[in-house]
Amino acid sequence: MEKVKIALTKGRLAEESIKVFEAIGLKFSAYKEDSRKLILPSDCGRYEIILVKALDVATYVENGAADIGIAGKDTLLEANANVFELVDLGFGKCHFAVAGQGGFDLNRAIKLSVATKYPRVATQFFQEKGKQIETIKLNGSVELAPLVGLSDVIVDIVETGRTLKENGLEVIESMYSISARLVVNKAGYKTKSETLQPFVGQVKEAVSVTKG
């Protein structure tokens, strides 16, 4: 029987994802936080986790290199991948926001410069408001950009607001809510329906119990 491959984001979301799998009786004893292994078999041998960067989950699933993926809605919006998004898992909650120095007026700049890990999301958000922006793609520590004059504002995810606060920045405008989502390869969902559909059903049930 062909193995089912699950692409997981290294870091924050992996642990919670493994808990959901455990709740449906799928164990990954091979998963260790400090391991460098990138392919981890399930104890039953029928599933396999592959550990990838957050933004790459959608790419693996869209191309069928993974049947299933778990990624934040932020990365799914940015990747704009052609996959089925089937379950809101209810963890990894945060939101997208435009942030900057206190009192910054978004209408002040003729062409607003926006530093972000998410240039597509930022461009689309401002386009819908009829505002042209210049995006500056960064790969982390985005909060630095307005402080050192690299950009006017940032578009980033905010959870507790601590990173913004400790760097003297504020939310200027809230954008979208984010949480982890389960996505599935479109063709695979039909060809492997006997395995994938019950799996998705069980995950849905497990998270609805957790969410209450």
Ligand SMILES: Nc1ncnc2c1ncn2[C@@H]1O[C@H](COP(=O)(O)OP(=O)(O)OP(=O)(O)O)[C@@H](O)[C@H]1O
């Ligand atoms: N502060 C946060 N609070 C809640 N969820 C978060 C937070 N930061 C990130 N996430 C969610 O977790 C996902 C993975 O984040 P994580 O920090 O593990 O990876 P990353 O920052 O994209 O990658 P890396 O740290 O390897 O560059 C994000 O895409 C987002 O959906």
Ligand SMILES: O=P(O)(O)OC[C@H]1O[C@H](OP(=O)(O)OP(=O)(O)O)[C@H](O)[C@@H]1O
């Ligand atoms: O509102 P908070 O609770 O402070 O969380 C938000 C921070 O978390 C994420 O950063 P991450 O830790 O992934 O680091 P990064 O700068 O490398 O992206 C995000 O990019 C913010 O910087």
